Amino acid sequence: MTHLFGLADCNNFYASCEQVFQSDLRGKPTVVLSNNDGCVIALSKEAKSLKIPFGIPYFKMKATPEYRHVQVRSANFTLYGDMSNRVMDTIALNVPDTEIYSIDECFIDYNGVPNAEAHAKQLSETVRQWTGIAICIGLGPTKTLAKLANRKAKKEACGAVDVTDMDIRNDILKETEIGDVWGVGRRWKARLLLQGINTAYDFSRMDRRLARDMMGVVGLRTVDELNGISCQDLEFITPDKQNLCISRSFGDTIHTLDGMKERIHYFSTRATEKLRSGGLVASAISVFVRGNRFRPELPQYSNSVTVSLDGSTSDTGEILNAALYGLNKIYRPGIPYKKAGVLLLDLHPKEQAPSNLFTKSNPQREKLMHTMDGLNSKFGPGAVSYGQIPQSRTWYMSQKMLSNRFTTHWRELLVAK
DNA sequence: TCTGGGGTCCTAGGACCC
DNA sequence: TCTGGGGTCCTAGGACCC
Numbered sequence: 394m395t396h397l398f399g400l401a402d403c404n405n406f407y408a409s410c411e412q413v414f415q416s417d418l419r420g421k422p423t424v425v426l427s428n429n430d431g432c433v434i435a436l437s438k439e440a441k442s443l444k445i446p447f448g449i450p451y452f453k454m455k456a457t458p459e460y461r462h463v464q465v466r467s468a469n470f471t472l473y474g475d476m477s478n479r480v481m482d483t484i485a486l487n488v489p490d491t492e493i494y495s496i497d498e499c500f501i502d503y504n505g506v507p508n509a510e511a512h513a514k515q516l517s518e519t520v521r522q523w524t525g526i527a528i529c530i531g532l533g534p535t536k537t538l539a540k541l542a543n544r545k546a547k548k549e550a551c552g553a554v555d556v557t558d559m560d561i562r563n564d565i566l567k568e569t570e571i572g573d574v575w576g577v578g579r580r581w582k583a584r585l586l587l588q589g590i591n592t593a594y595d596f597s598r599m600d601r602r603l604a605r606d607m608m609g610v611v612g613l614r615t616v617d618e619l620n621g622i623s624c625q626d627l628e629f630i631t632p633d634k635q636n637l638c639i640s641r642s643f644g645d646t647i648h649t650l651d652g653m654k655e656r657i658h659y660f661s662t663r664a665t666e667k668l669r670s671g672g673l674v675a676s677a678i679s680v681f682v683r684g685n686r687f688r689p690e691l692p693q694y695s696n697s698v699t700v701s702l703d704g705s706t707s708d709t710g711e712i713l714n715a716a717l718y719g720l721n722k723i724y725r726p727g728i729p730y731k732k733a734g735v736l737l738l739d740l741h742p743k744e745q746a747p748s749n750l751f752t753k754s755n756p757q758r759e760k761l762m763h764t765m766d767g768l769n770s771k772f773g774p775g776a777v778s779y780g781q782i783p784q785s786r787t788w789y790m791s792q793k794m795l796s797n798r799f800t801t802h803w804r805e806l807l808v809a810k
Numbered sequence: 811t812c813t814g815g816g817g818t819c820c821t822a823g824g825a826c827c828c
Numbered sequence: 829t830c831t832g833g834g835g836t837c838c839t840a841g842g843a844c845c846c
Contacts, residue, residue: 427814452812
């Protein structure tokens, strides 16, 4: 049976979110910066046409005269998350089923939908009207081909493209560079080019055994998918998360154990909140620290350690102790630290967590955690915290150009005049 | 002065077992 | 000339994604 997959993808998502709520940004080149206002992670179409490179450090962009009039915003993930929900809800209302793939993309089950391409075009229009966000939809018999069709739709700015038809498909395969195929990153691109494989079409014609030998089952799957053989179904049930990571580069540099403790304390606390909000427990935690890899003249050091927890837990106190124990193990004096983080590992839903002798339930502590989570979500992260708290969070992020949280905080809602 | 954060999957190789 | 031969589990590292 042949399938029909759709892939809906928001155009320039973060930049579009900023432009939707700030009319003065519309039509102007606009970029969004990463945490700490470090580098450019999203560009509006006007910014793209100025050829601002994705990922350029902000200080470099600022120093470039041609970019001086570019509008700049700090990443506002609260806003983007909320807009994402609106877009996804709108799509889900109009199609049989969806699989949310990332903050700005979802796969669509288009099996059995008559005139799917026309339907998809109409859907992209509906999303634009309801949310203000422009999307494009690609359609094809596999996820990889739907991705390919989506690129084409974006390029043509036409709402939707279907590559089910073989002639249309082959044309698009031939005009798609190998590095633009979903699943082919920088490394494989280089190796495939050496083999004389320059386009998606060349890749689809590649010998299956060679693909398997060179790139493993993942590469083989991609070749098959380019040929219309579906190897990846829609996943309607989100698989349980296995790891959870909170990490940051610092706005400043840390030289002391106390300074690092402060940050690890913060990361662990945020991580356990996330853990509990997903109804999960962890059985181990990794802590990592790193110097400044962009300054090779400074002493370099990078290390990590994994600490087992006593059974599976989501208790902030236990996880915090393990994290600080780990930090003590790997901390070396004399290093200017620039980045650190924690990973919670081996996650399971609380009910089905593997239990052992150490597993214990303590309703009072659970209630305490619940209360703290509530206060922190209401008043902002770190409003109440566990144990001795770091004095300030000014180090946490520099976000000098943050827009308002137009959709989720009533003090910042837009006022109609 | 200033360079993101959060994930997944696969594979190779070592430790250990019988 | 070399040499056991399977299994399992774990970890590190490489590749990719947005």
